[in-house]
Amino acid sequence: MIKFAQMSAEQSSVSQNKGIPVAEPLVEVRRGGITESRHRGHVIAMEPDGNMVAQLGAFETVTFLRSSAKPFQALPLVVSGAADRFGFTEREVALACASHNGEPIHTELAASMLKKIGLGPEALKCGVHEPYSVEAAQQLRERGEAPNALHNNCSGKHAGMLALALHWNAPIETYNKAEHPVQIAIGKAIARFSGVPIEDLAVGIDGCAVPVFGMSVRAMALAYARLVAPPSSFEQTTREACARIVRVMSTYPELIGGTSDRLDTEIMRAAPGLLVSKVGAEGVYTAGILPSEKWPRGLGLALKIEDGDDRRARPTVVIEALRQLGVLRDESLEAVARYAFFPVLNRPGEVVGEVRAHFELNRAGH
Amino acid sequence: MIKFAQMSAEQSSVSQNKGIPVAEPLVEVRRGGITESRHRGHVIAMEPDGNMVAQLGAFETVTFLRSSAKPFQALPLVVSGAADRFGFTEREVALACASHNGEPIHTELAASMLKKIGLGPEALKCGVHEPYSVEAAQQLRERGEAPNALHNNCSGKHAGMLALALHWNAPIETYNKAEHPVQIAIGKAIARFSGVPIEDLAVGIDGCAVPVFGMSVRAMALAYARLVAPPSSFEQTTREACARIVRVMSTYPELIGGTSDRLDTEIMRAAPGLLVSKVGAEGVYTAGILPSEKWPRGLGLALKIEDGDDRRARPTVVIEALRQLGVLRDESLEAVARYAFFPVLNRPGEVVGEVRAHFELNRAGH
Numbered sequence: 078m079i080k081f082a083q084m085s086a087e088q089s090s091v092s093q094n095k096g097i098p099v100a101e102p103l104v105e106v107r108r109g110g111i112t113e114s115r116h117r118g119h120v121i122a123m124e125p126d127g128n129m130v131a132q133l134g135a136f137e138t139v140t141f142l143r144s145s146a147k148p149f150q151a152l153p154l155v156v157s158g159a160a161d162r163f164g165f166t167e168r169e170v171a172l173a174c175a176s177h178n179g180e181p182i183h184t185e186l187a188a189s190m191l192k193k194i195g196l197g198p199e200a201l202k203c204g205v206h207e208p209y210s211v212e213a214a215q216q217l218r219e220r221g222e223a224p225n226a227l228h229n230n231c232s233g234k235h236a237g238m239l240a241l242a243l244h245w246n247a248p249i250e251t252y253n254k255a256e257h258p259v260q261i262a263i264g265k266a267i268a269r270f271s272g273v274p275i276e277d278l279a280v281g282i283d284g285c286a287v288p289v290f291g292m293s294v295r296a297m298a299l300a301y302a303r304l305v306a307p308p309s310s311f312e313q314t315t316r317e318a319c320a321r322i323v324r325v326m327s328t329y330p331e332l333i334g335g336t337s338d339r340l341d342t343e344i345m346r347a348a349p350g351l352l353v354s355k356v357g358a359e360g361v362y363t364a365g366i367l368p369s370e371k372w373p374r375g376l377g378l379a380l381k382i383e384d385g386d387d388r389r390a391r392p393t394v395v396i397e398a399l400r401q402l403g404v405l406r407d408e409s410l411e412a413v414a415r416y417a418f419f420p421v422l423n424r425p426g427e428v429v430g431e432v433r434a435h436f437e438l439n440r441a442g443h
Numbered sequence: 444m445i446k447f448a449q450m451s452a453e454q455s456s457v458s459q460n461k462g463i464p465v466a467e468p469l470v471e472v473r474r475g476g477i478t479e480s481r482h483r484g485h486v487i488a489m490e491p492d493g494n495m496v497a498q499l500g501a502f503e504t505v506t507f508l509r510s511s512a513k514p515f516q517a518l519p520l521v522v523s524g525a526a527d528r529f530g531f532t533e534r535e536v537a538l539a540c541a542s543h544n545g546e547p548i549h550t551e552l553a554a555s556m557l558k559k560i561g562l563g564p565e566a567l568k569c570g571v572h573e574p575y576s577v578e579a580a581q582q583l584r585e586r587g588e589a590p591n592a593l594h595n596n597c598s599g600k601h602a603g604m605l606a607l608a609l610h611w612n613a614p615i616e617t618y619n620k621a622e623h624p625v626q627i628a629i630g631k632a633i634a635r636f637s638g639v640p641i642e643d644l645a646v647g648i649d650g651c652a653v654p655v656f657g658m659s660v661r662a663m664a665l666a667y668a669r670l671v672a673p674p675s676s677f678e679q680t681t682r683e684a685c686a687r688i689v690r691v692m693s694t695y696p697e698l699i700g701g702t703s704d705r706l707d708t709e710i711m712r713a714a715p716g717l718l719v720s721k722v723g724a725e726g727v728y729t730a731g732i733l734p735s736e737k738w739p740r741g742l743g744l745a746l747k748i749e750d751g752d753d754r755r756a757r758p759t760v761v762i763e764a765l766r767q768l769g770v771l772r773d774e775s776l777e778a779v780a781r782y783a784f785f786p787v788l789n790r791p792g793e794v795v796g797e798v799r800a801h802f803e804l805n806r807a808g809h
Contacts, residue, residue, distance in 0.1 A: 097468050109647020111657055113506050114725045114751035140479050204790025281475020282795040359480045384750040385480035424570025429648040
């Protein structure tokens with residue numbers, strides 16, 4: 078097993094050229110017997126005490142958590158007592174952790190959260206986009222309705238942030254600003270779980286206009302390991318909040334993504350109660366594997382597709398990594414087979430190629 | 444200057460890992476002061492005699508020409524006399540080289556080509572997809588019409604292949620098969636211009652169900668250098684056909700792409716008569732720069748985005764490579780500025796990052 082302090086240059090290979098870390102080939106796009114295109118990236122799995130169990134690529138590469146931050150963005154909402162004070166249900170707490178599809182089951186919950194705190198959709202700063210769900214978007218169009226902020230995949234997260242601002246008597250107009258108490262509390266939680274000092278976190282602005290935090294892919298994996306198996310040194314309220322967030326995410330996978338066709342949802346459905354799964358934009362993926370026979374201490378998995386692809390590269394890499402780690406097996410692997418491999422079709426519909434994962438994680442100590 | 448025979452392992456760096464050639468970082472996706480994602484690839488510029496003038500990445504990487512093959516797929520149509528026999532106009536020859544938008548100006552030309560050879564759209568084997576043009580697709584929907592094969596971006600190419608089959612009294616039902624005389628003639632043309640023996644070309648099936656040929660990125664650049672400045676050893680009919688194809692592509696850029704928003708079209712509009720520009724699927728790009736003061740012998744440029752991205756990586760790399768080669772300057776560079784750099788916006792519309800080319804071509808001998 079390799080400890081934190083030992084992970085340095087010798088594990089993280091550096092390109093001869095320009096000092097840019099080497100991202101490893103992970104996915105092949107095949108046609109006519111050759112690899113036409115290739116996706117690279119970084120993958121790492123960590124135990125909560127900092128032991129690295131598998132890796133590939135330059136896992137010290139710093140990138141943004143994006144929506145993989147959502148469980149940690151919901152944490153202060155729960156720890157503070159705000160979620161209970163406003164009577165948020167378990168499903169509403171789940172929606173605070175979601176990148177949801179904008180289906181009615183999601184927008185109704187977001188509206189309910191806002192109603193409980195006495196606000197309307199106009200208080201949300203996340204902006205507006207069409208529902209991710211093609212069906213939900215089409216239904217809106219057929220009714221001649223424009224999408225609103227409730228359809229934004231982050232509306233539950235933002236409703237939770239507003240609840241916390243109210244709970245703390247902090248301004249609600251500026252809840253999305255980096256200097257706001259809500260965002261400071263989130264930054265502290267992310268620093269603590271990732272093991273990265275808060276002053277060393279990269280900070281940018283996310284698609285939904287709140288601060289987004291950057292760290293190494295390794296630190297992301299550690300944060301997820303600690304989410305599912307928080308250290309005993311963390312106070313009880315925090316450990317209980319982690320357990321609650323893990324429970325609501327794995328109990329309501331359709332709220333985290335959607336009723337169908339969403340990677341997180343299908344993985345959590347395929348392995349019920351075994352893990353929490355959360356995608357982030359630009360090809361980020363994180364999962365927390367609950368303690369079990371295979372991984373008795375729990376496990377955090379994080380990966381980044383270097384080029385940001387979430388269409389064909391991320392799903393194939395995620396399924397293959399979970400397979401190699403022994404997390405998805407047999408029926409659970411069958412259930413997500415559609416994400417493990419994509420045929421390449423021509424316009425008349427014939428199979429002329431394939432997209433497939435092609436890598437082997439380096440195992441450390443196991 | 445480095446000659447063909449000298450280009451071997453020392454120019455084409457090979458990864459320590461698994462022997463996969465190292466694609467060089469070309470594009471940075473920046474947010475919050477860090478590079479969030481990165482696109483890699485291979486770039487090379489060649490003179491028609493095989494002199495390499497600039498390169499970056501592993502230019503010996505073999506990939507498919509995809510739609511960058513189109514000028515060469517149109518070549519036998521012209522050389523054989525079929526285009527003249529059927530009275531194809533210069534605009535119709537241009538459409539045979541196009542990846543067009545499916546706008547009325549394109550579908551009407553494709554229909555006209557078919558009419559001249561006595562066939563209808565049902566003879567096209569390219570399959571059906573919605574027009575690339577968002578406007579044209581919306582107009583179809585508003586009229587309650589389904590797209591047909593004429594809207595396929597390759598319909599002009601396929602109409603040309605059918606014309607050649609008829610000209611040679613070859614079967615028209617199988618014109619898209621690898622063993623058909625039309626495809627064999629195209630394979631021979633591509634082998635000749637690229638300098639790759641026909642038996643060494645990779646062969647797959649393209650999105651439009653015809654054979655697609657694979658070769659190194661270097662060989663692609665050479666083929667385009669020879670398209671704009673064919674060697675005097677090539678017979679006159681071939682050299683004249685090259686001149687005609689180059690002329691129609693640069694004279695009718697709106698037919699090669701569309702009336703707006705298409706990279707090839709905008710580049711050829713920005714530098715009228717200076718070059719032919721042709722994108723291919725999976726992040727391929729090729730251009731032939733006509734002999735001029737800057738490049739008196741003419742130049743072929745080819746590049747491949749390793750991960751296949753054509754949305755944000757290819758355009759920025761294309762513009763930057765043409766800038767570094769001195770092909771686009773001053774006003775012509777200004778005219779394509781929208782492809783050189785992309786802001787990253789959040790949902791409320793604020794700029795939170797940027798996509799920008801970040802590389803320097805290695806120059807050889809100049």
